[in-house]
Structures are given as structure tokens and as C-alpha cells.
Amino acid sequence: DAGITQSPRHKVTETGTPVTLRCHQTENHRYMYWYRQDPGHGLRLIHYSYGVKDTDKGEVSDGYSVSRSKTEDFLLTLESATSSQTSVYFCAISDMPRDNYGYTFGSGTRLTVV
Amino acid sequence: TQLLEQSPQFLSIQEGENLTVYCNSSSVFSSLQWYRQEPGEGPVLLVTVVTGGEVKKLKRLTFQFGDARKDSSLHITAAQPGDTGLYLCAGDIGNTGKLIFGQGTTLQVKP
Numbered sequence: 001d002a003g004i005t006q007s008p009r010h011k012v013t014e015t016g017t018p019v020t021l022r023c024h025q026t027e028n029h030r031y032m033y034w035y036r037q038d039p040g041h042g043l044r045l046i047h048y049s050y051g052v053k054d055t056d057k058g059e060v061s062d063g064y065s066v067s068r069s070k071t072e073d074f075l076l077t078l079e080s081a082t083s084s085q086t087s088v089y090f091c092a093i094s095d096m097p098r099d100n101y102g103y104t105f106g107s108g109t110r111l112t113v114v
Numbered sequence: 115t116q117l118l119e120q121s122p123q124f125l126s127i128q129e130g131e132n133l134t135v136y137c138n139s140s141s142v143f144s145s146l147q148w149y150r151q152e153p154g155e156g157p158v159l160l161v162t163v164v165t166g167g168e169v170k171k172l173k174r175l176t177f178q179f180g181d182a183r184k185d186s187s188l189h190i191t192a193a194q195p196g197d198t199g200l201y202l203c204a205g206d207i208g209n210t211g212k213l214i215f216g217q218g219t220t221l222q223v224k225p
Contacts, residue, residue, distance in 0.1 A: 031211055033212075040217060041217065042120075042202065042215040042216055042217045043119075043157070043202070043204075043213075043215040044215070045212055045213070045214075048211075048212060050211075056190035058212065066168075076215055088155050092156075092158075094211060101148075101159075101162060102147045102149075103157075103159065103213065104159070104160050105149075105156030105157050105158070106156050107154070107155055107156050108154075108155070108156055
């Protein structure tokens with residue numbers, strides 16, 4: 001989507017190295033989310049943010065941290081990458097969760113940990 | 115852990131056939147959404163249903179929210195090859211804005 005971009009689109013990294021994925025939005029939406037998508041599991045929430053410097057854990061947050069220093073950027077860091085973190089990572093934005101309008105997703109980052 | 119079960123997981127049909135995808139849970143949802151995802155892209159929102167018993171139509175797609183707001187269905191009439199993709203349901207429990215996703219239904223429509 002034009003209003004949300006993820007970088008990089010693809011990355012291969014070695015076990016034990018730190019990795020940072022970036023999500024950038026131009027919609028000025030308050031809420032931002034990081035999900036991972038794996039076969040058989042659908043999308044699972046890692047972390048989310050409800051404002052600058054306001055973040056909270058999701059369902060599968062172990063081994064991940066996030067930061068949001070500006071409204072437009074939400075960073076996901078794998079502190080020490082493991083093979084189990086090989087996945088496709090999606091960022092999503094939402095204006096107001098209670099307006100029921102749904103998420104806008106980025107195109108994803110395919111991460112391979114070798 | 116709240117679960118959202120989708121069925122079937124895979125569906126391969128001929129062009130022109132009708133199909134229904136189901137999304138079930140033991141939890142009550144404040145809203146439920148349906149997304150469609152194509153390979154290499156993120157999910158795209160199709161519809162949001164909020165009220166128990168609500169029915170929404172989007173061209174050949176009909177979405178229904180169960181009376182108790184625990185289940186939903188997606189019905190496609192006269193499927194076309196362009197409908198091919200991964201269909202995901204997602205529910206919001208307690209109006210938190212955090213969505214729980216089903217495992218997805220992969221639909222293939224053959225010409």
C-alpha cells in the first residue's frame with residue numbers, strides 16, 4: 001500500500017545476529033502493529049504501539065523488541081536471531097481500533113535465519 | 115489462548131461454482147473482519163462486521179456475522195479465477211484493536 005512501506009523486503013541473516021525491520025507510514029495513524037505469518041498459524045501479533053513511545057507485547061513477543069520514536073516509524077528488532085524466527089513479518093496500521101475499519105498492511109518482510 | 119478456527123483450509127473449485135468459508139470461535143468478538151491475501155503481498159481488508167446477525171454483500175461475496183458474534187461465514191457466488199487467494203478472518207475481542215487471525219483458507223478457482 002502506498003501509505004505503508006516495510007524494509008527490507010527480503011533479508012537473510014545468521015543465527016545470533018541482531019536484525020531490525022522497519023515499518024514506515026505516511027497516514028499519520030496512531031496504531032501500529034507487527035505480526036508474523038507462518039504456515040498453519042495464520043498471523044500472530046508480536047508487538048503493537050498505540051502512540052509514540054507507547055508499546056505493548058502481543059501473543060509471541062519473546063525474542064523481539066520494538067521502538068516508536070516518531071509517529072511514522074515502528075521498528076522491530078530481533079535481539080539475537082534464531083532459526084525459529086524465520087518467517088514473513090507484516091506491519092499494519094490502524095487509525096482508531098474502535099472504529100472497526102480494520103488494518104492496512106504493508107507488503108511484508110521475508111526473513112530467513114540460517 | 116483465544117482461537118479462531120477457519121474451515122476448510124484448502125479449497126479447489128471450478129469457475130462458476132459457489133463456496134462458503136467458515137470462521138468459528140468460542141469467544142465473543144466485538145467485530146470480525148475478512149481479508150484477502152495474494153502471494154507476496156499483505157492482507158487486504160474486504161469487510162468488517164460488527165452487529166450479531168449482520169449480513170454484508172460485496173459484489174459476489176456475502177459475509178455474515180453470527181447472532182452470538184462468535185462465528186462468521188464468507189460465501190462466494192459464481193467463483194472466478196480472480197477470486198483465487200488466501201482468505202483470512204480476524205476478530206477483535208473486547209474492542210482492543212488487537213486482532214486474532216484464523217489460519218486462513220487457500221482458495222483456488224480453476225478456469
